[in-house]
Amino acid sequence: MPEVNYIKHLRDNEDLTINEIVKKTGKNWRTVKRYADGEVPLEKLPSSKNGMMYEDGYGEIVDIWLEEDMKLKRKERRTNKKMFEQLRDEHGFMGSYRTVCDYVQYRKPILKEEKNTRYERLEHPPGEAQVDFGNMTVVKDGAYKDIKALIMSFPYSNAGFAYPLPAENSECFLEGLKQLFKQAGGIPTHLRIDNLSAAVVSIGKGTKRTYTDSFLRFQSHYGFEIQACNPASGHEKGNVEKKVGYTRNNLFVLAPEMESFPQLANWLRMKMDEDMNRPHYERGVSIKELLEEDRKQLKPLPITDLPIYSLAEATLNKYGEISMDGEKFVIHKGRIKQTLIIKKEWDSFTCFTNDGEIVYQESRAYMNQTRAIPWQDIMGDWAKKPRSAAYSRFFKYLPERVRVYLTIMPEESKTRIKGIQNLLDKHSLEDIHNILEVENRFERAPHELGYLIEAKQAAYPEKMTESHTPSILLDYQTDLKTYDQKLCPQLDGRVS
Structure with a gap:
């Protein structure tokens, strides 16, 4: 109404033409004409629709x-x-x-x-999610392994999903998001992330961000909106921050045993699903029930998955090596100074020539990185209280036969613990486990096991298998009579 009054004032009191009013107010000519010479517009009454x-x-x-x-x-x-x-x-x-x-x-x-x-x-509308990485520790092959758990939470329902990954790079981040979307059964309307380098190239003023091409391609395929946090403002995604801590304190304080990433992912998914049966901290109903409200707002998953990988180039050095994730790899099929195209996936990489020929494939270096468990110190503590060994959090990480050996004769537990501790100066737990495969060796003293291990290691190495010799020659027996007839015909077939 103030604008209408001003237009009528210019027309009636200052005698301006329609064109002059248009120039003065910047309004459309028809709008000025209607308000300058027309009746005062009335407030619109609600009208009931029919039909x-x-x-x-x-x-x-x-x-x-x-x-x-x-x-x-x-x-x-x-x-x-x-x-x-x-x-x-x-x-x-x-x-x-x-x-x-x-x-x-x-x-x-x-x-x-x-x-x-x-x-x-709504403070936390259904269908909106937050995502963040958390550092976790597992045990693989008798050693610690540090992994990353990518966790996605829905603040409305407090539901959470998690997926284990070996690193925080772009390939791992996008592969993890893809798997989390599948677990949730749809795509969040909005996804709040911090400024992790796997997705953000640079930070501008306010909410302005420059994202990586791979992340923008991923966003375009799955169709969610990005909500970026301000720098050093973890409280802006407080729900997922708390979910990371909750997951670590409830599932990873006693480091779970890991066989492979798929096995760990299945275990983690089952545990997170079980956790949703507890009641919401405020609303008095289970998290799983509230999750259904979130799922009603999720966008459907696309018909086809987006392959997650990135491409880079690498030139072989004078030793025929390329550098990948800080490790050197020898490419036997490559030529010195040859440039290869590297296809990097979250768990492996593949080397191609410019003609598309695959010349090398290998797991990424971080897939096999572990930290040794300090068994010497642990067994030193066990030796002081031998009966407590079986109740230790570390006991389950020992190889199966070593566990049996330490507990099968309770009266000798202290001696055996000290003996195994001494053996670890020269041998691994795997060596001790292998030498115990013969049942009667459970009766042997630790120092006797040491002699057996050293004897086995000093033995002549087993014959290597090879596949180049024709099968007809593998069990060929030489006929010495034929040689005798050729060399000494006068012997008439007798062996010399």
């Missing part, structure tokens, strides 16, 4: 379709024509195509506005 779209319930059906389609990519949404045909064929709609078009044109902006208003009103 079959409103009275017969067809509009409610279209509203549901429009809300569903808002979660999909534009090319996957229903057209007005498709909605009209579906109403006609499946719901007995007798109206016209134009009626459906008019209703969609009227309702679509209203539904969008309602959705935005609803999101602004």
